[in-house]
Amino acid sequence: MINKNILFPVLALGVFGACSDNACDPVPAKAGVHISVPADIDISGLRDGSLTFYNISSGESLSTPCGAGLSVETMVQPGVYNISYSATVTLANGVEAALRGQIAGVQITPGGASTTLSTFAAVDTDDLIISELFFTGTLQTSGNQYNGDQYIKLYNNTGHTVYADGLTIFESQFLTTQKFNYTPDLIASDVSVDALYTIPGSGTDYPVEPGEELLIADIAIDHREINRNSFDLSHADFEWYDQSSTPAYTDIDNPAVENLDKWYCYTLSIWQLHNRGLKAYGIARIPVDKDEYLSGYRYTVEYDQTTAAGTFPMSKTCYRLPNEWVVDIVNCSVESEYLWNVCTPALDMGWTHCGTVDGDKNRYFHAVRRKVLTLGADGHPLLSDTNNSSQDFNSFVTPSEIERQGTAAGIDGKPASTQTYDGVMPK
Amino acid sequence: MTAAAMVAQAKAEIAPALIACDTLANSTASVTLRLPALSPWLQGASLSAISAGYADESFDKAPQSAFGKGARKGFFDAETYLKTSRATITGHASYTNGKRRGIEGCEVSDPALIYPYLTADTIGGDMNTECYRFGGSYASSFGGGKWIYGAELHYRALQEYRQRDPRPKNTVGQLDFALSFGRKLDDYFVVVGGDAYKYSQSGSISFVSDLGAVKVHHLTGLGTQYNRFAGSNREVNFSGWRRGVTLAIWPSTVGAFASVGYHCLTLGKVLKSLNNLPSNRVVDNQVEAEAGWRAGAWSVSASADYNHRSGIDNIFGDPAGNVYPELFSLANYKASHISASAKGAWRHMFATGRLTLAGSLSYVGHKETYTGSAAVRQARLTWLRPGISASYAGNLGRKFILEASADARASFVPDSSLDGIGADADYFGRLYMRDFDIAAGRSVDAALAASLLYVLKGDYALGLRLSYRHTAMSQAIHGNAFGAALTFKF
Numbered sequence: 001m002i003n004k005n006i007l008f009p010v011l012a013l014g015v016f017g018a019c020s021d022n023a024c025d026p027v028p029a030k031a032g033v034h035i036s037v038p039a040d041i042d043i044s045g046l047r048d049g050s051l052t053f054y055n056i057s058s059g060e061s062l063s064t065p066c067g068a069g070l071s072v073e074t075m076v077q078p079g080v081y082n083i084s085y086s087a088t089v090t091l092a093n094g095v096e097a098a099l100r101g102q103i104a105g106v107q108i109t110p111g112g113a114s115t116t117l118s119t120f121a122a123v124d125t126d127d128l129i130i131s132e133l134f135f136t137g138t139l140q141t142s143g144n145q146y147n148g149d150q151y152i153k154l155y156n157n158t159g160h161t162v163y164a165d166g167l168t169i170f171e172s173q174f175l176t177t178q179k180f181n182y183t184p185d186l187i188a189s190d191v192s193v194d195a196l197y198t199i200p201g202s203g204t205d206y207p208v209e210p211g212e213e214l215l216i217a218d219i220a221i222d223h224r225e226i227n228r229n230s231f232d233l234s235h236a237d238f239e240w241y242d243q244s245s246t247p248a249y250t251d252i253d254n255p256a257v258e259n260l261d262k263w264y265c266y267t268l269s270i271w272q273l274h275n276r277g278l279k280a281y282g283i284a285r286i287p288v289d290k291d292e293y294l295s296g297y298r299y300t301v302e303y304d305q306t307t308a309a310g311t312f313p314m315s316k317t318c319y320r321l322p323n324e325w326v327v328d329i330v331n332c333s334v335e336s337e338y339l340w341n342v343c344t345p346a347l348d349m350g351w352t353h354c355g356t357v358d359g360d361k362n363r364y365f366h367a368v369r370r371k372v373l374t375l376g377a378d379g380h381p382l383l384s385d386t387n388n389s390s391q392d393f394n395s396f397v398t399p400s401e402i403e404r405q406g407t408a409a410g411i412d413g414k415p416a417s418t419q420t421y422d423g424v425m426p427k
Numbered sequence: 428m429t430a431a432a433m434v435a436q437a438k439a440e441i442a443p444a445l446i447a448c449d450t451l452a453n454s455t456a457s458v459t460l461r462l463p464a465l466s467p468w469l470q471g472a473s474l475s476a477i478s479a480g481y482a483d484e485s486f487d488k489a490p491q492s493a494f495g496k497g498a499r500k501g502f503f504d505a506e507t508y509l510k511t512s513r514a515t516i517t518g519h520a521s522y523t524n525g526k527r528r529g530i531e532g533c534e535v536s537d538p539a540l541i542y543p544y545l546t547a548d549t550i551g552g553d554m555n556t557e558c559y560r561f562g563g564s565y566a567s568s569f570g571g572g573k574w575i576y577g578a579e580l581h582y583r584a585l586q587e588y589r590q591r592d593p594r595p596k597n598t599v600g601q602l603d604f605a606l607s608f609g610r611k612l613d614d615y616f617v618v619v620g621g622d623a624y625k626y627s628q629s630g631s632i633s634f635v636s637d638l639g640a641v642k643v644h645h646l647t648g649l650g651t652q653y654n655r656f657a658g659s660n661r662e663v664n665f666s667g668w669r670r671g672v673t674l675a676i677w678p679s680t681v682g683a684f685a686s687v688g689y690h691c692l693t694l695g696k697v698l699k700s701l702n703n704l705p706s707n708r709v710v711d712n713q714v715e716a717e718a719g720w721r722a723g724a725w726s727v728s729a730s731a732d733y734n735h736r737s738g739i740d741n742i743f744g745d746p747a748g749n750v751y752p753e754l755f756s757l758a759n760y761k762a763s764h765i766s767a768s769a770k771g772a773w774r775h776m777f778a779t780g781r782l783t784l785a786g787s788l789s790y791v792g793h794k795e796t797y798t799g800s801a802a803v804r805q806a807r808l809t810w811l812r813p814g815i816s817a818s819y820a821g822n823l824g825r826k827f828i829l830e831a832s833a834d835a836r837a838s839f840v841p842d843s844s845l846d847g848i849g850a851d852a853d854y855f856g857r858l859y860m861r862d863f864d865i866a867a868g869r870s871v872d873a874a875l876a877a878s879l880l881y882v883l884k885g886d887y888a889l890g891l892r893l894s895y896r897h898t899a900m901s902q903a904i905h906g907n908a909f910g911a912a913l914t915f916k917f
Contacts, residue, residue, distance in 0.1 A: 019691030021710040021737040023756035026798045057742060059654025060801045077799060078757055079742055105745040107754055143637055181747045306750045308702060336642055336658015339746060358659045361639030411637070 397423025500525025780821015868901020
C-alpha cells in the first residue's frame with residue numbers, strides 16, 4: 001500500500017510535467033557587419049568609421065568605432081537591429097564627404113549573424129531644402145480640427161541664388177507606419193508617390209536668395225477670420241489648389257497667390273498633408289515634362305494584407321520618382337507607430353515626428369523644423385542637412401509662422417511668446 | 428488535547444464553538460492544511476459567519492508603486508465550516524467594492540501574478556475595484572476512516588477600472604480546483620493532492636480627454652520595457668494556468684506532519700491590437716516543503732519555499748503584411764526567491780476562554796535579473812522577518828464573548844544591491860529604483876483587533892469587530908489601516 005501511495009504522486013508529477021521556458025538564454029551573440037563601399041570610392045581615404053546598433057526591442061543603441069575597417073565583429077544581445085554606419089572619406093577630387101549606410105531589421109539570433117551594409121557618399125544637391133513642415137494643423141476654439149492652414153517651407157541653404165521654378169513637391173505613397181511586402185519593390189531606385197505639385201516658372205522666375213525661404217501654403221488666406229486660433233497665410237509665395245469633385249470638400253483659391261501646377265494627386269477632392277504625419281514629403285527636379293512623366297512613370301504595386309479575417313491580395317496604382325531626381329525628402333511618422341522609411345537610406349536615414357502616439361491630440365499647433373547649425377556671417381542661419389531627418393530636424397516644436405505672428409500656440413488661445421530660429425534655438 | 432476533546436471542553440465550560448475554533452494555531456501547518464482532504468482538521472467545530480464591513484488602508488507613499496498607496500473597500504462576506512457525521516463542508520462567498528489608491532507604473536490587475544509583464548503609463552492613479560468570490564470544499568472518508576478524500580472549487584471574478592484618463596478596464600476570471608486523497612497508516616494519513624487554476628485577464632486602456640493620449644508601455648522587468656510596442660497598443664490579454672501536486676503526511680491526532688509540493692505556472696501576454704501578438708510569457712516553478720509537530724496545545728514547524736520565475740520576451744521580425752513573424756524567444760528576466768521559516772504556536776484553554784501565542788522567524792532571499800538590455804540589471808535583497816502574535820477568545824459575562832488579538836512583525840534587510848540602473852534611467856527605471864530603496868529598508872508593523880460578540884441564543888452571536896494596523900517603513904513612510912465589520916456567527 002505504501003508503494004502505491006508513493007507511486008501516485010510520482011505519476012502525477014509525470015502527468016503534469018515541469019514547466020520549461022523553451023527559450024534561449026540571452027548571452028551576447030556575435031554580430032558581423034561587412035561594409036560595402038561604392039566602387040568609385042578609394043577606401044584608403046576612409047577614416048573615423050562608426051557602427052551603431054539600435055535594438056528595436058529594447059530601444060537601446062550601442063556604438064562601435066571601427067576606424068577604417070570594413071569588416072567589423074562585435075558582441076550584442078540577440079535581437080532585431082537597425083544598423084547604421086558613418087565615416088568620413090576623401091574623394092578622388094580631394095573633397096571630404098560623409099560615407100553613410102543603414103540596414104534595417106537585421107536579425108541577430110543567439111547563434112550570431114552577419115550582414116552586408118551598403119554605403120553611399122552623401123551628395124550635396126546644391127538646391128533648396130525643406131526647412132519646415134507644418135502638417136498637423138490647428139484646432140478651433142470648439143476643439144474641432146481646422147484644415148487649410150498647413151504649409152511647407154523651402155530654404156536656400158546654399159551660398160548662391162537658387163531658382164525654385166520647376167521644383168516639384170511630392171508626398172510618398174506609402175505610410176511609414178504600415179509595411180507590406182510590395183511587388184515590385186522599387187525602394188532602392190525610386191520613391192513611390194501619390195501627389196505631385198510643381199512650382200511654375202520658366203526657369204528664372206522665382207529666385208531664392210541665400211538664407212531666404214519660400215512659403216507654400218495649402219490655402220493662402222488669413223485663417224484667423226475663420227479660426228481665431230489660426231494665423232495668416234495670405235503672404236505665402238504659393239498655394240496648392242485643387243478643383244474638387246466633391247461638393248462637401250472644396251478648396252479656396254486666393255487669386256493673389258500663385259497656385260502650384262498640379263501634376264497628380266490620388267484624391268479627386270482636396271489634397272492635405274497627412275495631419276498625423278505618417279508620410280514622407282519631399283522636393284524633386286523632374287527632368288521630363290508633365291505629360292511624359294504622367295504617362296511613363298505610373299506603376300501598380302501589389303501586396304498581401306493580413307487581418308484577423310485572413311490574408312487578402314491588394315494593389316495600388318501610383319507614380320514612381322527615380323531617386324536621382326529627388327532633391328530632399330523628409331520621412332515623418334509617429335514615435336509609437338514608426339515601422340520603416342519609405343525611401344532608400346541614401347535619401348533619408350532618419351525620420352521626424354509631431355506627437356508621441358497615434359492620434360495624439362497634442363500634435364496640433366506643432367511642426368517639424370530643420371535645425372540651425374550656426375548663423376552665417378551675413379546673419380543667415382545655416383541649416384543641418386545630413387540626409388538624416390532624425391538628426392536634421394527639431395520635432396514637435398512651435399511652427400515658425402505661429403512664432404512670428406504671435407498667434408495661438410494651443411487650443412487655449414494663449415499666444416506664442418518666444419522667437420526661435422528652429423523651434424529650439426532662441427533668437 | 429485533541430480537537431474533539433477541546434470542543435468537548437469548550438462546550439462544557441464556555442459557549443460555543445466560537446471559542447473552540449482556533450485558526451491561529453493552524454498557521455504552523457499552512458502548507459499542509461491546504462489539501463482539501465485535510466479540511467476536517469482546520470477547525471474543531473462547525474462555525475458559519477456572515478460579515479459586512481469596511482476597511483481602509485493608506486500609506487504616505489506607495490511601498491510598491493504597482494500596488495499603490497493602499498485601498499479602501501466595503502465588503503460582504505459569508506463563510507461556513509460545517510462538520511457533519513459524514514463529511515466536512517466549507518463554503519464561502521464574498522463581494523468587495525472599493526478603490527485602490529495611488530497606483531503608479533501598472534494599469535493591469537494582479538501585478539504580482541503577471542510580473543514582470545505589466546502594462547503601464549506614466550500617469551497612473553486610483554483604480555476602482557470590484558471582486559466576487561465564491562467556492563467551497565467537501566471532505567469525507569470511507570473504508571471505516573482508512574481513506575480520506577477532499578475536493579475544492581473556487582472562482583474569482585475581478586473588475587478594475589478608472590473613470591479618468593488614462594482609463595484602464597481590466598476583467599479577471601480565475602477558477603481554482605483541487606483534489607486530494609489520503610490513506611491512513613497507523614496514526615498517520617498519507618495524502619496526495621493535485622491542484623490547478625485557470626487564469627485570464629483582459630485589459631484595455633482608453634483616453635477620452637481633449638488633452639490627448641500618452642504612450643502605453645509594456646514593461647519587461649526591473650524598469651525595462653518592450654520599447655518596440657510602446658505607444659498605442661492598449662489592449663492586452665493574459666492567460667495561463669497553474670498546476671501542481673502535493674504529498675503530505677498528517678497525524679490523525681497529534682504527531683509529526685510534513686508536506687512537499689511542486690507547482691508550475693505558465694502565463695502568456697498577448698497584444699490584441701497587433702493581430703494577437705504573443706509578446707511575452709512567464710514560466711514559474713515552485714517547490715515548497717513543510718515539516719513540523721502538532722501536539723494538542725502547541726505546534727511547531729519549519730518550512731522552505733523555492734520559486735524560480737523566467738520571463739520570456741518573444742522577438743519578432745519585420746512586420747510586413749501586418750503580421751509580426753516570431754523569430755526566437757529570449758529568457759531575459761530571471762527571478763529566484765527562497766524563503767525558510769520557523770513557526771511555533773501555543774494554545775492554552777481556560778475555563779472561560781482560550782489564549783494562543785504564536786511566533787515566527789523567516790529568512791527570505793530574492794534575486795532578479797534582466798539581461799535583455801545593454802547593461803544587465805540585477806537586484807538582490809535578503810530579508811529577516813520575525814513576528815509574534817497573540818490572541819484571546821473568552822466569555823465576558825454571560826452574554827458576551829471577547830475576541831482580541833495583537834501581532835507585531837518586523838523586516839530587516841541585512842543585504843541588498845541594485846546594479847545596472849543609473850540616474851539616467853527613464854520613468855520606469857526610476858520607479859523601480861524607488862521601489863527597491865523602500866524594499867531594502869527596515870519596516871515594522873503592529874496590529875490590534877478586537878471583536879465583541881453578543882450571544883443571542885445557543886451558538887448564535889452577533890458582533891462588531893474593529894481592527895487597526897500601523898506600519899512604519901524606511902524613508903519615513905507610514906501606513907495606517909482601519910477595519911470595522913458587523914458579524915453574525917452561528
